[in-house]
Amino acid sequence: MSELPDGVERRQFDGESRLATRGEPVYGEPADGEWRAWDARRSKLGAMLETGMETGLVGGGTVLYLGAAAGTTVSHVADFAGPTYAVEFAPRPTRDLLDAAEPRDRLFPLLKDARKPETYAHVVEPVDVIVQDVATRGQAKVANANAQFLDGEGRLLAAIKARSEDVVADPSEVFERELATLRDSYEVLETRRLEPFHDSHLGVVARPR
Amino acid sequence: MTEETDAWFAGVDVGDTDAASERVRTGSAARPTEWPTLAVEQGVATDEEAYYDRLHEVTMAATETAVREGERAGDRQLIHAVRGMDDCDRTANELAERVQEWAGSLFPDAGTGIEGARDIAERDPTDPTERRVVALADRVAGLADEAEDLREYIQQTAPSVAPNLARLAGPVLAARLIALAGGLESLAKKPAGTIQVLGAEDALFAHLRGRAPSPKHGVIFTHEYVRGTRQADRGSAARALSGKLAIAARGDHYRGEFNPEIETQLEDRMATIRARAEEETDE
Numbered sequence: 001m002s003e004l005p006d007g008v009e010r011r012q013f014d015g016e017s018r019l020a021t022r023g024e025p026v027y028g029e030p031a032d033g034e035w036r037a038w039d040a041r042r043s044k045l046g047a048m049l050e051t052g053m054e055t056g057l058v059g060g061g062t063v064l065y066l067g068a069a070a071g072t073t074v075s076h077v078a079d080f081a082g083p084t085y086a087v088e089f090a091p092r093p094t095r096d097l098l099d100a101a102e103p104r105d106r107l108f109p110l111l112k113d114a115r116k117p118e119t120y121a122h123v124v125e126p127v128d129v130i131v132q133d134v135a136t137r138g139q140a141k142v143a144n145a146n147a148q149f150l151d152g153e154g155r156l157l158a159a160i161k162a163r164s165e166d167v168v169a170d171p172s173e174v175f176e177r178e179l180a181t182l183r184d185s186y187e188v189l190e191t192r193r194l195e196p197f198h199d200s201h202l203g204v205v206a207r208p209r
Numbered sequence: 210m211t212e213e214t215d216a217w218f219a220g221v222d223v224g225d226t227d228a229a230s231e232r233v234r235t236g237s238a239a240r241p242t243e244w245p246t247l248a249v250e251q252g253v254a255t256d257e258e259a260y261y262d263r264l265h266e267v268t269m270a271a272t273e274t275a276v277r278e279g280e281r282a283g284d285r286q287l288i289h290a291v292r293g294m295d296d297c298d299r300t301a302n303e304l305a306e307r308v309q310e311w312a313g314s315l316f317p318d319a320g321t322g323i324e325g326a327r328d329i330a331e332r333d334p335t336d337p338t339e340r341r342v343v344a345l346a347d348r349v350a351g352l353a354d355e356a357e358d359l360r361e362y363i364q365q366t367a368p369s370v371a372p373n374l375a376r377l378a379g380p381v382l383a384a385r386l387i388a389l390a391g392g393l394e395s396l397a398k399k400p401a402g403t404i405q406v407l408g409a410e411d412a413l414f415a416h417l418r419g420r421a422p423s424p425k426h427g428v429i430f431t432h433e434y435v436r437g438t439r440q441a442d443r444g445s446a447a448r449a450l451s452g453k454l455a456i457a458a459r460g461d462h463y464r465g466e467f468n469p470e471i472e473t474q475l476e477d478r479m480a481t482i483r484a485r486a487e488e489e490t491d492e
């Protein structure tokens with residue numbers, strides 16, 4: 001099992017050992033004092049940690065999060081990371097993301113399209129980690145377009161959803177195709193299916209080439 | 210360096226939240242840069258902590274505005290969708306009549322309306338004439354399917370564009386009201402009395418010219434609270450409903466938050482109106 005980043009711990013909630021971070025609750029997750037459970041079933045990054053992937057996360061680093069939605073996962077990230085930029089392009093979930101960002105003074109919400117990095121490159125600095133969970137067609141392309149935000153030692157932690165690319169094809173074929181595209185800009189270090197937490201999702205750890 | 214002028218804080222007073230947030234929303238840069246370092250070098254912030262504090266305030270403000278604008282833009286999509294749905298329905302029905310007339314002369318058992326056309330579309334044509342009728346019927350089925358898909362789309366999107374209105378009126382009627390008003394913002398600015406007769410413009414003008422009684426309701430007639438209320442109380446029901454719809458539209462436009470109280474109040478009011486009918490029958 002790989003080590004958890006600083007600021008992420010395994011703690012008991014209702015007699016069950018779960019990942020947890022310290023911060024204000026966001027989505028009705030169980031809390032114990034300052035700690036709140038990080039539900040891996042609702043978070044692909046949580047599932048990547050649960051399945052023991054070598055994420056390289058250490059805590060305190062800068063993060064660019066693509067596909068932040070209502071802030072479920074990015075709120076946990078901001079709890080243990082340093083300055084965290086959260087990009088989401090749908091207005092409705094972003095409204096909830098604002099609520100998650102309000103008490104987190106190093107979480108910066110941005111209503112932007114992750115396919116157009118030039119529209120936020122004037123705000124976002126080069127980061128240590130990109131977390132991506134966009135679940136729309138062209139996931140590898142989104143990651144490639146954002147590779148410019150990572151310095152050489154940075155990591156991409158991406159979740160690829162097979163059904164976002166092709167609803168009928170065999171997921172493993174879809175993953176192969178997406179990984180091939182990803183290799184234009186990245187060296188893939190590790191991949192792992194995220195079952196039982198998320199069906200037909202592939203967790204990917206990569207670094208820029 | 211061009212990079213410096215790309216920074217969200219370049220050339221604006223970062224203390225001016227409106228101006229700075231405008232830059233976050235509309236600015237761009239070819240490449241990311243160590244903005245925090247640059248900001249401190251340029252004296253925009255005393256240190257990186259102060260820079261991040263300011264960035265938090267500005268991105269919160271920028272994104273709040275962008276969200277409000279984005280959700281408003283959603284009303285345009287809803288308007289197109291509801292008009293497209295009505296066009297598909299109307300065209301499908303017109304063509305279904307044509308199919309019925311034509312098919313009636315070829316297939317003695319041909320049914321009527323959209324269902325009749327769907328049935329014809331399933332048949333195997335045996336000659337060139339039948340082939341054309343079946344093909345035409347297939348278009349009817351396609352249009353009817355598209356109308357259904359558009360309805361589905363409206364049902365899915367209306368609650369995020371106008372949560373209160375969609376809850377009170379139902380997604381499709383909510384979309385119709387927004388379309389008739391020409392947008393959520395103009396609907397939000399209309400008094401309840403106008404919302405009550407939206408879609409009854411012809412009847413209203415006839416009334417204003419002194420040629421007809423004033424209309425009691427426009428499209429809101431399709432709402433169960435109006436249609437399902439006995440004739441004598443429909444005016445009160447339409448007034449109660451349009452009053453709450455006006456409040457809902459304002460809430461959706463100005464705040465965008467769902468407020469369950471509007472619905473509860475309307476339910477109470479409707480219960481009172483409908484109780485009158487029961488009292489009278491009891492007597």
Ligand SMILES: C[S@@+](CC[C@H](N)C(=O)[O-])C[C@H]1O[C@@H](n2cnc3c(N)ncnc32)[C@H](O)[C@@H]1O
Nearest residue numbers: 067069072073088089090113114133134135136
């Ligand atoms: C599966 S959800 C993300 C859930 C979130 N990561 C979490 O765990 O809390 C995918 C999100 O990506 C967003 N998205 C899809 N394409 C995007 C794009 N091009 N730019 C920004 N966001 C995008 C969608 O609107 C949706 O909210």
